[in-house]
Amino acid sequence: MKMGDDFYQEVADKFIFTVKKGLFYTENDVWTKIKDGEAQIGVTDFLQRRSGDVTFVELPKKGSIIKREEEEIFSYETIKAIVSIASPFDGIITEVNTMLKDKPELINEDPYGEGWIATISPSHLEEDKRYLMTAEKYFELMKSKIKDEKSRREV
Amino acid sequence: MPDPFLIVPCSGIGKPFGTISREATYCVVEDLKKGETDTICLSLLVMEDEDAKLLVKSHRCIAVDGCPNECAKKSLEQSDAKLVANFRVIDILRENRNLKPKDVTFLDEDGRKIARILADKIALKADELQHSGAVS
Amino acid sequence: MSARTIGVVSCSGECCVEGTISRIATRFVLEKLRPDNTVTICLPLFSIGEKGERRFAKLFPTIAVEGCEKRCAGHAIEKYSGKTARSIIVSDLLKKWDVKDTGSRRELNEQGKEAASKVAEEIAAAMDDICARGR
Numbered sequence: 001m002k003m004g005d006d007f008y009q010e011v012a013d014k015f016i017f018t019v020k021k022g023l024f025y026t027e028n029d030v031w032t033k034i035k036d037g038e039a040q041i042g043v044t045d046f047l048q049r050r051s052g053d054v055t056f057v058e059l060p061k062k063g064s065i066i067k068r069e070e071e072e073i074f075s076y077e078t079i080k081a082i083v084s085i086a087s088p089f090d091g092i093i094t095e096v097n098t099m100l101k102d103k104p105e106l107i108n109e110d111p112y113g114e115g116w117i118a119t120i121s122p123s124h125l126e127e128d129k130r131y132l133m134t135a136e137k138y139f140e141l142m143k144s145k146i147k148d149e150k151s152r153r154e155v
Numbered sequence: 156m157p158d159p160f161l162i163v164p165c166s167g168i169g170k171p172f173g174t175i176s177r178e179a180t181y182c183v184v185e186d187l188k189k190g191e192t193d194t195i196c197l198s199l200l201v202m203e204d205e206d207a208k209l210l211v212k213s214h215r216c217i218a219v220d221g222c223p224n225e226c227a228k229k230s231l232e233q234s235d236a237k238l239v240a241n242f243r244v245i246d247i248l249r250e251n252r253n254l255k256p257k258d259v260t261f262l263d264e265d266g267r268k269i270a271r272i273l274a275d276k277i278a279l280k281a282d283e284l285q286h287s288g289a290v291s
Numbered sequence: 292m293s294a295r296t297i298g299v300v301s302c303s304g305e306c307c308v309e310g311t312i313s314r315i316a317t318r319f320v321l322e323k324l325r326p327d328n329t330v331t332i333c334l335p336l337f338s339i340g341e342k343g344e345r346r347f348a349k350l351f352p353t354i355a356v357e358g359c360e361k362r363c364a365g366h367a368i369e370k371y372s373g374k375t376a377r378s379i380i381v382s383d384l385l386k387k388w389d390v391k392d393t394g395s396r397r398e399l400n401e402q403g404k405e406a407a408s409k410v411a412e413e414i415a416a417a418m419d420d421i422c423a424r425g426r
Contacts, residue, residue: 013330014347105223165335166303181397198363201338226335260318
């Protein structure tokens, strides 16, 4: 994962959590990159670190019609948890990262790059964008999640 | 006695994978391929211990890593070891979805099962390499 | 005593029972004795250059838990991050306590597990001392 000017970083103990600049985010730790009317999605560094080493993925189906935040379009399994991801948009899935079938660890190794999950063609892009937050806002949210987790551990 | 293989586990302390890699190594070295295999402390290579470096250069090494970080494999490569095979615990987990090892300090039942499956694979690989006369 | 985060790095010691005791003692500290202010540094990950592990060891005090006098954990930390705050050598402690039979490197017996618990107490005491003194 490239560091430096492209990322915001928060250090907690020995972990360096990153948020990639220029993307949009949901409060459920999904990032999206919007380009030419299409939206690529993936999970954030924070989520992949918290959930652990990915052992299995259930990829979405290309061509599926999906509704924003209503159903699971993707899930992955680690030894700690099963993580479900809902779509940030209404729309159709146009591409799926099939590399994840053989190399699910890409989600851990490069969550903002080669660990991308799917590309969506949103049917109400401008409307659904209202529910997204900027990288700066997500960075603040992530920091508060990290702080909450640390307080819970210390109780 | 044929030239022994060195089985080198990552022994990572943060996840069950490291403990499993260790147990699988012991299973091979002490049970399945006793007398035909041995192990070495990975940290001696990091310390650039001369004896350790000589050993891994002169013996066929099999890296047993826990996760995709592949610490054992990378450390062996950095020491110019004669690396002939590598295994990852996470790959065995992927082949055995029903097993979910959780404990790190002492292996639970699923952890021991995964370790045994991995040990069998390592032993089989050692046999294949021995019979094929691979680089020694 | 102020709670302060301290890195504990154990030797990975596959070859001898002292290595196993080091590892288990470190886990006991993390899981039971000082869960709120212990960070374990994974020696193999540290050795291949993991940024988070090396950065942490540079900025926070560390305790090396060594199986034997070769001191692999401490040497690795000193090579890449900086001097360790304390060093605990399991083989020395076992000699001091006159503990002879601890089981095998693969499986500790009851005496071995007790020894690991005692080593864990030593680590925790060292952590408390670091917190009390500031280093």
